[in-house]
Amino acid sequence: DVKVTQSSRYLxxxxxxxxxxxxxxxxxxxxxxxxxxxxxxxxxxxxxxxxVKMKEKGDIPEGYSVSREKKERFSLILESASTNQTSMxxxxxxxxxxxxxxxxxxxxxxx
Amino acid sequence: DAxxxxxxxxxxxxxxxxxxxxxxxxxxxxxYVYWYRQIHSQGPQYxxxxxxxxxxxxxxxxxxxxxxxxxxxxxxxxxxxxTAVYYCIVxxxxxxAGNNRKLIWGLGTSLAVNP
Numbered sequence: 001d002v003k004v005t006q007s008s009r010y011l012x013x014x015x016x017x018x019x020x021x022x023x024x025x026x027x028x029x030x031x032x033x034x035x036x037x038x039x040x041x042x043x044x045x046x047x048x049x050x051x052v053k054m055k056e057k058g059d060i061p062e063g064y065s066v067s068r069e070k071k072e073r074f075s076l077i078l079e080s081a082s083t084n085q086t087s088m089x090x091x092x093x094x095x096x097x098x099x100x101x102x103x104x105x106x107x108x109x110x111x
Numbered sequence: 112d113a114x115x116x117x118x119x120x121x122x123x124x125x126x127x128x129x130x131x132x133x134x135x136x137x138x139x140x141x142x143y144v145y146w147y148r149q150i151h152s153q154g155p156q157y158x159x160x161x162x163x164x165x166x167x168x169x170x171x172x173x174x175x176x177x178x179x180x181x182x183x184x185x186x187x188x189x190x191x192x193x194t195a196v197y198y199c200i201v202x203x204x205x206x207x208a209g210n211n212r213k214l215i216w217g218l219g220t221s222l223a224v225n226p
Contacts, residue, residue, distance in 0.1 A: 004154070035216075043155075043216035090154050099145060100214065102154030 003027075006091050006103040014111055019078040021106050023091030032074035033092040033100065034058075034066065043090065049074055081110045114138070115199045120221045123193075129186040131220050133199030136180045142202060144175060145214070146184045148195040155198065158184065189224045196221050 007022035025032065033048040035058075045058030047066040055066050063085060067075040074093075078085055086109050092100040116134040123129040135144060143162050147155040159166055159173045161182075166173045172185040186193055198219040 040218070042218050043214075045214075092154075099147075099157035099160060100155075101157070104152075104154050 004091055004093050004101050004103040006089075006106050008106050009104065010107050010109075012109045012111060013078075013081050015081060015083060017078075017081045019081050019108070019110075021076040021078075021089055021091075021108070023074045023076070023093075023103060024072055025074075025093040025101070026072065027093070027095065027101075028071065029093035029095045029101075030071070031094045032068065033094075034064075034074065034076045035090045035092065036060070036087040037090055037105070038087050046076065083110050086110045114201050114215055115217050117197070117199055117217060117220045119218065120223070122223050122225060123186075123189045125191060125224055125226050126188055129189040129193065129222060129224070131184040131186075131197050131199075131222065132181065133184070134181050135199070135201050138179050138201050144173065144179075144182050145200045145202065146171070146173065147198045147200065148193075149198070149219070150192075150195045158197075189222075191224050191226065194222060194224045 004025045013019050031050050034046045035043045036046055037043045044060050046060055046064050047055055047058050049055045049068040052068055052071050065077045089106045089108055091103045094100045114137055143160050145160040146158040148158055149155045158170050159168055161173045161175055163175055163179055175182045196219040200214050202214055
């Protein structure tokens with residue numbers, strides 16, 4: 001089975017900190033995604049990557065950046081965390097036209 | 112904007128079939144219907160997908176109307192562990208450049224399976 005692993009289930013950071021969320025997949029998938037999920041808003045795409053060092057903005061990229069130096073790892077970076085970035089963050093990966101596989105999410109709180 | 116419409120919530124008795132509807136009246140000819148579910152505190156889990164024929168796997172059945180403007184996900188014998196939010200999504204089958212890679216997520220249907 002495909003495994004998508006997010007580095008933390010729960011994370012608490014302070015306003016202004018630089019925050020790194022890590023995601024690793026073990027099935028050589030070329031496409032990887034970062035979403036955030038908020039009550040009443042559903043899943044919203046932040047960034048996705050279709051190959052190493054390649055990235056495209058999703059629907060809400062402001063305040064975020066990403067890094068994909070290796071195929072299996074896709075990192076989401078909050079350059080200067082703010083309280084409105086408190087959310088559940090979900091990583092997903094996919095091979096070709098197969099369905100997306102998700103990690104279990106990181107619940108991030110910015111104080 | 113999400114291209115699908117689902118009821119916000121449904122109830123089902125344990126052991127009975129759960130039929131979850133989805134309206135996708137603007138679906139394009141090359142778009143597939145995907146179903147995912149999300150159990151509390153977990154990431155979404157893929158269930159099933161189809162283009163125009165009905166599909167069945169070990170988890171569920173997918174019935175797509177002939178005009179493809181709506182579909183129904185059927186959990187034949189719902190259990191308490193099927194309590195989750197169910198998402199119906201349409202997208203093109205191949206991940207080409209740009210927006211074809213993205214899934215547009217609505218708010219789904221919150222299914223409660225009752226003992």
